[in-house]
Amino acid sequence: MHTDVDVAIIGGGPAGSATAAYLAKAGLRCLLFEREIFPRPHVGESLVPSSSRVFQELGLIDQMERERFPHKYGAVWTAVSGGPMYEHQWDGLAADDAVIRFDERAQPGVQRPYTYHVDRGRFDLMLLQHAHRLGAQVCEGVAVTAVEPADDHTRLRCRLGGVPFAVTAQMVVDASGRRTLIGNQMRWKVNDPVFDQYALHTWFEGYDRHAVTRAAGADRGDYIFVHFLPLTNSWIWQIPITDTITSIGVVTQKAHFARARASRTEFFWECLATRPELHDAARAAVQLRPLAEEGDYSYAMSQICDDRLALVGDAARFVDPIFSTGVSIALNSARFVSRDIVDAAARGDWSRASFRTFETTIRRGTRNWYNFITLYYRLNVLFTAFVNDPRYRLDVLTLLQGDVYDDDEPAVLERMRRIVSEVERNEQHVWHKALNALTARAFQPRF
Amino acid sequence: MPPRVEEQLLTYVASELLAGKGHDLTPETPLLELGIIDSFTVLKVLAFAEREWGTTIPIELVSAQDMKDIASIARLIARRAAEEAPYNPS
Numbered sequence: 001m002h003t004d005v006d007v008a009i010i011g012g013g014p015a016g017s018a019t020a021a022y023l024a025k026a027g028l029r030c031l032l033f034e035r036e037i038f039p040r041p042h043v044g045e046s047l048v049p050s051s052s053r054v055f056q057e058l059g060l061i062d063q064m065e066r067e068r069f070p071h072k073y074g075a076v077w078t079a080v081s082g083g084p085m086y087e088h089q090w091d092g093l094a095a096d097d098a099v100i101r102f103d104e105r106a107q108p109g110v111q112r113p114y115t116y117h118v119d120r121g122r123f124d125l126m127l128l129q130h131a132h133r134l135g136a137q138v139c140e141g142v143a144v145t146a147v148e149p150a151d152d153h154t155r156l157r158c159r160l161g162g163v164p165f166a167v168t169a170q171m172v173v174d175a176s177g178r179r180t181l182i183g184n185q186m187r188w189k190v191n192d193p194v195f196d197q198y199a200l201h202t203w204f205e206g207y208d209r210h211a212v213t214r215a216a217g218a219d220r221g222d223y224i225f226v227h228f229l230p231l232t233n234s235w236i237w238q239i240p241i242t243d244t245i246t247s248i249g250v251v252t253q254k255a256h257f258a259r260a261r262a263s264r265t266e267f268f269w270e271c272l273a274t275r276p277e278l279h280d281a282a283r284a285a286v287q288l289r290p291l292a293e294e295g296d297y298s299y300a301m302s303q304i305c306d307d308r309l310a311l312v313g314d315a316a317r318f319v320d321p322i323f324s325t326g327v328s329i330a331l332n333s334a335r336f337v338s339r340d341i342v343d344a345a346a347r348g349d350w351s352r353a354s355f356r357t358f359e360t361t362i363r364r365g366t367r368n369w370y371n372f373i374t375l376y377y378r379l380n381v382l383f384t385a386f387v388n389d390p391r392y393r394l395d396v397l398t399l400l401q402g403d404v405y406d407d408d409e410p411a412v413l414e415r416m417r418r419i420v421s422e423v424e425r426n427e428q429h430v431w432h433k434a435l436n437a438l439t440a441r442a443f444q445p446r447f
Numbered sequence: 448m449p450p451r452v453e454e455q456l457l458t459y460v461a462s463e464l465l466a467g468k469g470h471d472l473t474p475e476t477p478l479l480e481l482g483i484i485d486s487f488t489v490l491k492v493l494a495f496a497e498r499e500w501g502t503t504i505p506i507e508l509v510s511a512q513d514m515k516d517i518a519s520i521a522r523l524i525a526r527r528a529a530e531e532a533p534y535n536p537s
Contacts, residue, residue: 385487390494422507430479430511434486 001152001168005031005137006345008156008169010144010182012038015313015330016175017127020136021058022338027135028345031167033142033158038128039121043201043294044326045247046072046224046239049102049115050402054331056111060130067126069116070222070240074101075400076213077384079228098384099220105397117224117240118327147172147182147309154308171308171350173337174315175330178294182311183301192298194374195320197233198257199294200268201249207285209238209246212277224324229274231256233377235322236271236278248272248282251322254295264291304362305355310337317366320373328402329366336361336405365405368413372399375416382434386416452500452521459495460517464488474518484514492520502528 007023009016012034020032055061077098103113132138145164146157149172156167174182183189210221225238234252241247250271260267268291272279299318304311313330337358344354376383387396395412404410423431453474461469464483478484484492492514493504504527513523 382486385490388487389490419505419507426507426510428510428512429507430489430509430514431486431506432511 003153003168003170005029005167005169007031007171007173007341008154008167009033009136009173009175010147010156011035011175011177011179011313011315012128012131012138012140013042013124013175013177013313013330014127014327015177015315015334016173017124017131018054018058018331018334019173019175019312019338019341020131020138021127021134022334023341024131024135025058026338026342028342029137031137031169032128032131032139033144033156034128034138034140035143037140038125040124041289041292042120042124043199043249043292044321044324045120045241046117046237046324047115048324048328048400048402049107049110049112050404051115051328051331052110052112054335056109057335058130058134060127061111063126063130064116067122069118069123070242071114072117072222072224073103073114074099074220074223075226076100076220076223077226077228077387079384098387099223100387100393100397100400102397102401105394105401107401107403110401117222119241119245144176144181146185147174149306149308170345171310171341173341174309174311175313175334177314178318180299180301180315182309183299183315186306188301188303190300190302192300195298195377196254197251197297197320198254199249199251199297200264200291201237201247201294202268202291203241203288204246204248204282204285205244205288207246207248208281209240212238212281226322227275227278228380229271231271231274234271236275238278245288246285248278251320254297264293300366305352305359307352308350310341310355310358312337312362316362319366319370320377322373322376323369323400325369325402329362329369332365332402332405333358333362361405364408368399368404368407368410371413371417372404375413375420378420378435379416380434382431392416452524453517455499456492456495456517456520459492460484463491463495472517474521475516478516479511479514489514496520496524500524500528 006028007030009020009030009032012032016032020030023030055064128138143159144156145159148155153168153170154172156169156172158165158167180189210219213220213225222240227236227238229235231252234256237249239247250268252271257267262270272282298320301311301316304316312333314326316333319325340355340358344350379386386392392412399410423429423435426432457472461467461472489509490506493506496502496504502524513519
């Protein structure tokens with residue numbers, strides 16, 4: 001059937017915009033609907049270097065530099081000295097922080113030794129405008145309400161200012177983010193019972209991240225910092241947005257928040273207070289935005305493709321963001337799905353089988369992330385010991401750089417898993433008491 | 448175990464883990480109990496053993512007892528060195 005466009009895309013975040021950009025570049029007629037009017041705030045502000053392949057392919061590197069997004073050269077994990085998870089007295093001997101620099105490992109196909117921290121308002125608008133410039137049609141302020149796949153087309157039900165209309169396409173790409181439009185409609189969504197995490201976050205003007213990071217050894221104010229809290233599975237992110245603005249977020253278990261019986265504001269500051277140096281730096285700064293919260297943390301889909309349908313980015317899966325994976329998975333899913341779509345268009349075959357390469361690749365990547373994250377939480381502060389061990393360091397760095405799509409089971413994950421299960425089994429093990437609360441069940445994810 | 452290993456371990460722990468302040472350190476000083484060896488520094492000790500004597504000790508084989516004091520660490524190294532077959536987890 002003749003359709004209005006070749007591909008309709010739901011959502012103008014990084015997954016949707018990058019998909020539209022790749023497809024428009026390849027000459028397909030695509031139409032993207034975004035519910036909001038950009039720019040708008042969004043969480044998920046730190047990238048990993050594998051994103052650079054997408055920027056290079058779409059011709060965006062120069063613009064990323066012009067926007068002056070802070071360069072991200074690496075990551076630091078800091079732990080509080082002492083605290084309830086340790087068996088022994090620390091006697092003032094501080095835990096070693098773990099510092100990773102991306103330039104310790106040359107990454108194939110990535111030209112620069114850094115990635116970026118981004119203000120998602122500006123970054124997402126830039127990507128959307130780029131898709132438009134490359135030839136995609138973009139409509140903001142339009143809500144998509146339902147998707148109706150048929151034998152020879154797919155229909156999209158939309159609303160513009162409350163007035164309904166419909167559009168037909170050969171296929172639909174769902175990039176609706178954590179709204180998971182098609183996943184909900186098709187009942188493909190499965191919530192993750194293990195990672196019941198919860199986040200509160202905001203921006204601060206004048207948070208002295210250089211003082212905080214100097215206290216952690218050297219001035220690395222342009223790195224992402226993950227500060228462990230002395231609460232199970234809890235940590236703080238510290239992400240530079242501009243020279244003076246810093247994004248601070250508390251990630252914890254929903255149960256901790258529920259138990260605290262405190263307001264969101266009280267809870268946020270109580271968590272910060274467990275790391276006095278961060279608390280003082282934040283108190284001395286100006287909070288720019290009200291606290292925003294993210295719940296319903298992790299989920300997966302029983303399927304992410306069907307005839308004439310594909311799900312990308314957060315609409316396909318959400319894993320705990322400890323390693324800044326969100327935008328990276330979004331951009332890489334756009335990269336992989338667009339190859340399959342261009343191929344499907346050339347053959348005129350829009351069946352699910354046409355998207356198998358995308359489905360396999362992105363599932364492999366997100367599964368590796370998921371396993372890595374599970375082991376990370378299980379290892380808790382021991383993760384920094386792992387990173388600092390020269391035998392594993394480069395393999396861990398490969399994952400942290402976002403190169404997770406090639407191996408079915410990276411050897412370093414197998415190695416970490418073996419260590420964790422041995423330490424778990426052996427109560428006499430020198431690490432036993434330091435393991436965190438996530439259960440072994442987490443090692444058999446259903447997805 | 449030749450006393451040489453204990454001596455080198457003493458020197459290592461005193462200089463690397465105690466920043467040169469371990470003058471009264473003995474092979475029986477309770478390192479774990481005093482927090483001189485902890486979850487993190489245990490890896491440094493294993494890396495040192497591998498560097499000095501070529502003895503690989505996977506962390507999953509190390510119990511708290513093995514890290515109790517320098518005499519115990521020296522026994523652990525000797526035990527690993529004596530094992531002809533390399534560690535091969537099933």
